[in-house]
Every structure is written in structure tokens, then in C-alpha cells.
Amino acid sequence: MLIEVANKLLGFLSKGIGLEENAMKEGLGGEDLIYLMKINYYPPCPCPDLALGVVPHTDISSITILVPNEVQGLQVFKDDHWYDVAYIPNALIIHIGDQIEILSNGKYKSVYHRTTVSKEKTRMSWPVFLEPPPEFEVGPIPKLINQDNPPKYKTKKYKDYLYCKLNKLPQ
Ligand SMILES: O=C(O)CCC(=O)C(=O)O
Numbered sequence: 001m002l003i004e005v006a007n008k009l010l011g012f013l014s015k016g017i018g019l020e021e022n023a024m025k026e027g028l029g030g031e032d033l034i035y036l037m038k039i040n041y042y043p044p045c046p047c048p049d050l051a052l053g054v055v056p057h058t059d060i061s062s063i064t065i066l067v068p069n070e071v072q073g074l075q076v077f078k079d080d081h082w083y084d085v086a087y088i089p090n091a092l093i094i095h096i097g098d099q100i101e102i103l104s105n106g107k108y109k110s111v112y113h114r115t116t117v118s119k120e121k122t123r124m125s126w127p128v129f130l131e132p133p134p135e136f137e138v139g140p141i142p143k144l145i146n147q148d149n150p151p152k153y154k155t156k157k158y159k160d161y162l163y164c165k166l167n168k169l170p171q
């Protein structure tokens, strides 16, 4: 089920920029794509104005498929403002992550987001991060590159990208 959703999303993202349906998936390692589930637990906080659940970031993954509980908390940054992401029962929240920005050579941008905490309620979320295998090299898809569109990102192994990002080193 999750794999079907992921395949569809990657297909739409590929076609959306004029590529073959399987282009993004192949660019992420094809059937070796890794599904990494995390559970976020944000207990009530006495001073929600002074704390964040997760600091602002973009996801390192390709896409993130996330299910939250009903407690408001996720915000995305757009046009200099933080916007609440509305909770819609049974809806999935999809984040574009860094690897899609790289594959698309910047045509898609990874979404900058953060979470706030609540004074009374516990918030939880269950994201699944779709990641290339560590040794797999990710870079702008060659079909998107030409004289007018030079590569904006280096091609490198996913594990090296991860290492640089986690240690705040230049990519
Ligand atoms: O809890 C959320 O809604 C988002 C969490 C998040 O951004 C993350 O785990 O990367």
C-alpha cells in the first residue's frame, strides 16, 4: 500500500517535469529504495512559546509520507511566513525532500518545515522517509541537464550527502 503510494508520487513528480514515469525512482536506487519509519513524540510543554518540537529543516530524504495525530503542530515556511499545516483526518502529508530537489536539478524545492508543541496535548507523528541506499549516487537527472541548464548540485553517494548535512559541512 505505502509502496504503491510512493510509486505513484514518484511517477507524478517525474512526469511533472517531462520525464519518464520511472525516472525519479530509478534515480533513487529503483527497487532498493529504503523506507525508514520514525515515530515523533511531542509531550505537552509548559512554555510552548519558548520551545519547538523539531527545529526548522528540510528532510534529507526524497519524499516523506507522514501521518500525524490530530494535534496541530506542523508548520511550513513560504513567502517569509510560517503556515500551519491543517490536520485532515485520514490524509497523508507529503514532503518533498532534498533528494528530489537534487534529482530535478532544483525544479522541485524541498520544503522547509518545523513543529511547535502544545501546552496541554501530546502530539505524535509517523513519518516514513524514502531514502536511496547509502552507496547509491544521487545527482541531477542527465535528461534535465544541457548547456542552458547546467547541474546545480553535485552527484554524490547518499551516505556522503548525509554525512555533510548532519555535520553541517558544505555539500
Ligand atoms: O512531526 C511532524 O509533523 C514533522 C516531523 C519532521 O519534520 C521530521 O521528523 O522530519
Ligand SMILES: [Fe+2]
Binding pocket: 057, 058, 059, 113
Ligand atoms: Fe521533517
